Amino acid sequence: MRISTKLILFFCGVVTLFVLLAVALLAQTRTVSAGYDALLARQVRQAEEARVIQVSFKKQVQEWKDILLRGHTPDDLVKYTRQFHDEETAVRSGAEALAAGMQDAKSRDLLEQFVAAHKTMGEKYQAAYDAYVANGFDFKVADKMVRGQDRAPTDLFDQVVKRLNDEVVASVAAQERAVGRARNLALALSGGLLAGLGLVGFVTVRAILQRLGRLKAVSDRLAKADIEGLSVDISGPDEIGQFGDSMKGVHAAIEELMRLASAAGQA
Amino acid sequence: MAAKLNDFYKQAAQEFGLAGRIKLAMLTKISSEKAEAAEDSPENIRIFEQALAQLRAGG
Numbered sequence: 001m002r003i004s005t006k007l008i009l010f011f012c013g014v015v016t017l018f019v020l021l022a023v024a025l026l027a028q029t030r031t032v033s034a035g036y037d038a039l040l041a042r043q044v045r046q047a048e049e050a051r052v053i054q055v056s057f058k059k060q061v062q063e064w065k066d067i068l069l070r071g072h073t074p075d076d077l078v079k080y081t082r083q084f085h086d087e088e089t090a091v092r093s094g095a096e097a098l099a100a101g102m103q104d105a106k107s108r109d110l111l112e113q114f115v116a117a118h119k120t121m122g123e124k125y126q127a128a129y130d131a132y133v134a135n136g137f138d139f140k141v142a143d144k145m146v147r148g149q150d151r152a153p154t155d156l157f158d159q160v161v162k163r164l165n166d167e168v169v170a171s172v173a174a175q176e177r178a179v180g181r182a183r184n185l186a187l188a189l190s191g192g193l194l195a196g197l198g199l200v201g202f203v204t205v206r207a208i209l210q211r212l213g214r215l216k217a218v219s220d221r222l223a224k225a226d227i228e229g230l231s232v233d234i235s236g237p238d239e240i241g242q243f244g245d246s247m248k249g250v251h252a253a254i255e256e257l258m259r260l261a262s263a264a265g266q267a
Numbered sequence: 268m269a270a271k272l273n274d275f276y277k278q279a280a281q282e283f284g285l286a287g288r289i290k291l292a293m294l295t296k297i298s299s300e301k302a303e304a305a306e307d308s309p310e311n312i313r314i315f316e317q318a319l320a321q322l323r324a325g326g
Binding site for chain 2: 260
């Protein structure tokens with residue numbers, strides 16, 4: 001193979017390798033990005049929605065306490081009752097929507113339990129509210145009726161939030177492991193390919209330099225007309241082989257010239 | 268002994284003189300001294316025929 005062809009092939013090999021590495025890295029980046037997008041689109045979003053519902057539930061309980069504390073004033077009673085029901089609706093609809101989109105069966109089951117417990121709690125709060133108003137805003141009566149009633153739904157929802165957070169943490173860890181594996185594979189592949197290409201390049205250049213060295217040695221001896229015992233054994237299909245072939249012609253011509261000169265001298 | 272190859276050298280000398288011998292050696296890459304020791308193989312004869320033809324063509 002000609003040296004120029006070897007060099008072109010080597011250059012093409014390097015360019016192809018780097019293009020392939022760039023494509024592989026791009027594909028890897030897209031895979032990682034898609035993995036995190038999926039994580040954000042479902043698990044992180046659901047965990048965030050759960051936290052919002054959790055806060056709304058705490059606000060609902062807070063509104064109930066405001067009713068008991070300040071409900072003796074008509075304006076405050078209307079205000080805090082409305083806010084209590086707003087939060088109650090937000091919690092109920094949020095929990096139902098979250099349960100509907102939940103893939104994890106255990107979390108879905110906990111949410112359904114929460115919705116049922118929250119509904120029961122709402123009925124008890126309504127009864128306590130009615131008693132509170134009927135008894136001249138006596139908060140003691142109402143508080144006694146619902147004391148501790150928010151404990152069960154709170155515990156259920158805390159379990160949902162914890163489970164969703166744990167799922168996000170586990171998914172992030174799995175994603176990081178996948179990224180690590182892909183990174184190591186990319187490093188090993190690119191390192192191996194670069195090392196292989198470097199080895200091929202080194203071997204090729206060394207072979208060319210060795211043959212050039214032999215060609216120079218022949219050329220030096222021909223330049224000095226030192227052809228005694230000279231053998232031009234440089235062949236091959238490349239430029240160096242062709243040059244060596246030409247040197248054989250020069251060598252033969254000098255030999256012929258020397259023989260003729262010697263014969264002329266003897267005559 | 269390569270009688271035929273020697274004949275090529277004699278032919279080149281007759282037609283083109285000493286320069287013809289040197290050019291024949293250059294084209295065939297076989298000097299007359301080596302030609303004497305070489306075989307009259309079909310391949311060698313073909314090489315010399317081609318070289319002589321090239322000399323005659325002015326190459």
